[in-house]
Amino acid sequence: MKHQPDMKTLLHWHEQMWTIRYFEDNAISSFRKGHFTGSTHPCIGQEAIAVGAGAALKPTDQVLATYRGHGHALARGLDPKRLMAELLCKETGCSGGRGGSMHLCDVSKDFWGTNAVVAAHIPIAGGVALSNKLKKNGRVTAVFFGDGATCEGAFFETLNMATLWKVPLVFVCENNGFAISVPTHMAIPIENIAQRAQGFGLPGVTVDGNDPRHVHEAVSAAAEHARRGGGPTLVECKTTRWERHSAISAGKYENEDEAMKWKKVDPIPRFEKFLKDHGVKAAKLDEQRERAKKLNDEALEFAMKSDHPKTETAGDFVFA
Amino acid sequence: MKHQPDMKTLLHWHEQMWTIRYFEDNAISSFRKGHFTGSTHPCIGQEAIAVGAGAALKPTDQVLATYRGHGHALARGLDPKRLMAELLCKETGCSGGRGGSMHLCDVSKDFWGTNAVVAAHIPIAGGVALSNKLKKNGRVTAVFFGDGATCEGAFFETLNMATLWKVPLVFVCENNGFAISVPTHMAIPIENIAQRAQGFGLPGVTVDGNDPRHVHEAVSAAAEHARRGGGPTLVECKTTRWERHSAISAGKYENEDEAMKWKKVDPIPRFEKFLKDHGVKAAKLDEQRERAKKLNDEALEFAMKSDHPKTETAGDFVFA
Amino acid sequence: MSTRQLSMAEAINEAIRHEMRRDPNIILLGQDIGNYGGTFGVYKGLFDEFGPERVRDGPLCEAATAGFGVGLAISGMPTIVEIEFMDFMTLASDAMCNQAAKMRYFFGGQVKVPMIIRTPIVNRLGLGAQHSQSLEAWMMHIPGLRVIIPSNAADAKGLLLTAIREGNPTVFVEHVRLYPSKSPVDDADTPIPLGKLRVAREGKDVTIATYSGMVKPSLDAAINLANDGIECEVLDLRTLAPLDREGICASVKKTGRLVVAHEAVKTAGAGAEIAQTAMEGAFDYLQAPILRVASKDLPIPTGKLQDLVYPNSADVETAVRKVME
Amino acid sequence: MSTRQLSMAEAINEAIRHEMRRDPNIILLGQDIGNYGGTFGVYKGLFDEFGPERVRDGPLCEAATAGFGVGLAISGMPTIVEIEFMDFMTLASDAMCNQAAKMRYFFGGQVKVPMIIRTPIVNRLGLGAQHSQSLEAWMMHIPGLRVIIPSNAADAKGLLLTAIREGNPTVFVEHVRLYPSKSPVDDADTPIPLGKLRVAREGKDVTIATYSGMVKPSLDAAINLANDGIECEVLDLRTLAPLDREGICASVKKTGRLVVAHEAVKTAGAGAEIAQTAMEGAFDYLQAPILRVASKDLPIPTGKLQDLVYPNSADVETAVRKVME
């Protein structure tokens, strides 16, 4: 690999993955306890993508993601407190409690938000990337989306336009095998989603999305390519979805085994094994995990204690 | 070539091309004289595609096309009288005078109409093709569209869905180098539109669209492939547009030379040369041309003499 | 004729099942409609009975899904497309509004477009601004479309039967909160005509014209108001296109007062058309201004703020009291 | 301050040119907007002055074009997207209505979306059902959008200046028949506030509330009616969101009568909202039912049948005489 992170970085990734995992665990249990309504779409099992790709970006780059984007927000350095508060629709939430689980945003971190219309954020990311090009600011935009999104017109149109205009954009597809209940083979007639790129003339690569090092490698290369003016790249990260689409909808898998498939390829134990093989002590890993847990428990407490937005503010933020 | 038409067929094509040419000439002059309003989008210079592709289809197959689809209607055997009457929005028009130049239709000829929203008819054609598959009726659907349409989401989504479901559909792209004023290189980042197919796993071929024999060859192969259950093919026919987009809008070409480019590659003289090289007498060709002209002059006369739809019928045909 | 208690979801399922048994050409298109049974489970069992060719689960592409629906429909295969949330009608709107709705017309009657989009209003669930909209007014504004928007199981079944048999482009608007609510439904095959409202409660003092999710809150308000001697006539419009203009005016002529209630945002919602219908047809009978109860003109927030944005039974009550002043 | 006679197309061009000179971040997106100058030539000369980076001609993909516009806008680059015919707003409607309109709200005010879609109503030209629609009511129904719909050059310029400077998601609805019509326009840089109607003609007997393509026919009707002693007050609403509800009610309170005129089809059009505005705010003053003059509820045909479908000056006159009875 060209981009070899040092051990300190790798350890940081380990802690980040746990931070995301615990965040999602808390999200699910809070939802189940009725602390918020709507739904929430955990990225459990997909943490390696958020972390590996996130690490390939500079703080000045921009990120846009989907409703399954809590991990991307955390990897981007958003405060878990304010994120959890947003899930609970509290005033202190990162979006002022108006957006909820599917509309997380922190512009100060150049996290330009998560979106609830599948693929609709992809052309928006194209526009953000185009602004970088026009401003010649050297920034790169990364947009995350699922396999399902790669059947939507907005995705294809953006592949075309972004490639044509050579905008500094990295398309990161998290192919977790399902769009709600529809398996990829019932939606996509090609083997690898990266192959989509061939119809548009941009590079496309497929990587193991459950290893943050591979994701990091591919997204780093794509970001560099974009920064050099080479235009966009489509990076497909193969992964496995958590047992269900969201905290409400069951995945309706054929059997329990299928539902728990993600556990067999869980990126966290796998990465822990890698770290241990490279000499990291179990105690170190435990310590990081504990810290991640504590961080999230505090976040949940903060969110629980926060107030709901005042009703008289319901009309705020419609127009500038 | 695998599909070698006999001389009789070739001569028929010759006459068809002239029929289309004269039809369009009359359309333009009628429009200029104010015999109808709106606009009209001639397929002058693109006749070889309508004729070559049309000949590759069976009478029971279905055709859908765009506003630049007069040629496809004629090649499909629609009556020039009723077509011209439709342009003039007369009661006797093929669509009862409601549709005009952009909405020609004759279901009895399995010509399922021309459409004025770029690319919107492509998924509709997909549905028609799917109905063939479900009915197992052995029919194939051909859908015609321009280069511009190959940037629209509806086109891409249909490539995906049609390939996935292996519907008997032939995508025929008439790449005439322009979408109104936008040249293909300012819209499409790849060399050949046929390459789009690679992102979806269907076959894609590029042919000389100004030679009906090449178009016929490619569309025949695609139709056979579809009929055999192999699914769709994308056939790109490279051609050159008439001097302008429509009878009103100037193409705003850089210069006169550019505007008249189509004349240099006009498929008709080229095909006539081919026929002469193969022993056809000039007199025979002239005779065919005259007949085509006469047919169209009669069509125009018919259209001119026809009545406008009665005002009390304006509300007809909204609901079944 | 026997009746059973069915939920609205079951009634819709029953109507579709019934029609699919009758007509082997009927096709279902959408996402998650196969074994999964539809996003909200409305298609339970249909995949098992009719198989993957007729219950066609597929890729996430609303525009092409609706476009394929139009193509199937004109080919003599009546098609029902599920759009998972009404908010995503944006993506299917070209196929539905520029194609399905107009095609029969601009082809001079040569084609028939038996295509139905079923789509649910999914509001008050806290899913946020992109998953909470009621866009029936958009569809009502497109000539060539039927817009059906039932509030209960029996109406849903009867109207859907009619829509399928009539074979015109139809937007069938469901409501996620109404899916589980049960009411008696005929065993028999009784289509309900389009454009005929249902008097959900008779009354002489004021007319409440409403539909879908606001029927129940309006009836609740009517009960409370009756305690104070105000007798509301509650009209469940059931179809917005065609709109039962006569029925609305007849009621308003009787009561002299009208309140219109819906969950869509107020401005340029269906309520304006309903109100103006009474204005044009019953002006001389009006004893008070027509008032509207509707969502506030805001993108819909999540969380507690929703309570402020959506209308409720108390809002209907307030409006009625106001027109009774 | 000097004024010149400008066509509406020139006035729009001037406003955009002026703003692009002032703010180097402003970007134009669309198809045929480069050297070609826009489908209807509104951008004449802008490509030459500002070049291909800022006047970005591109591929035919309305959805992504509008989506890119949103992305540029939130990145501090105010963007004007041209949608070639208003009928194709269907394709841009997700980007505009589910994204641009709501994004500032659901992100708690963190982003600003200075994005304008310019789109023309292209009716009465005989282009048929897919090229003749007036869909402003759709846009008016989406909280978070500005809807501007001028009838003359001066208003077009002043309102567009305001829209660009305000920096909110805006649908700027032009009208192809009005592009060439000339009227005096200020040299000066005078933005016109949104939500303030213009009294196009004063009168005491009846109010005609109208906009865009129906202003001129309404004024023509008013002249005819004045000959018979009927004095019409013609209101050019200019913006539909915000709607000048106060201004409408003030006029109706004066005249006691209201006719609403627009070219969109009648059912669920903006006219219903405008009428209901007077109902809610001026009921006690109404001496006659509010009537609407609008297109018939049909897909728009080509040819002579159009004359029957679109409203004209005579229809306005008839409606006014009716409310004066």
Ligand SMILES: Cc1ncc(C[n+]2csc(CCOP(=O)(O)OP(=O)(O)O)c2C)c(N)n1
């Ligand atoms: C345009 C649109 N259609 C449908 C939905 C409903 N929906 C929400 S998530 C989802 C599945 C998306 O699958 P994928 O893109 O693979 O992402 P994943 O959920 O697997 O991360 C669907 C269909 C939606 N939100 N937006």
Ligand SMILES: Cc1ncc(C[n+]2csc(CCOP(=O)(O)OP(=O)(O)O)c2C)c(N)n1
């Ligand atoms: C969705 C949509 N956008 C824009 C237009 C306006 N328009 C009509 S034809 C055309 C160009 C299409 O180009 P192409 O697909 O190459 O077909 P051609 O006209 O060259 O045959 C455009 C932009 C339209 N009719 N539909």
Ligand SMILES: [Mg+2]
């Ligand atoms: Mg997925």
Ligand SMILES: [Mg+2]
């Ligand atoms: Mg072209």
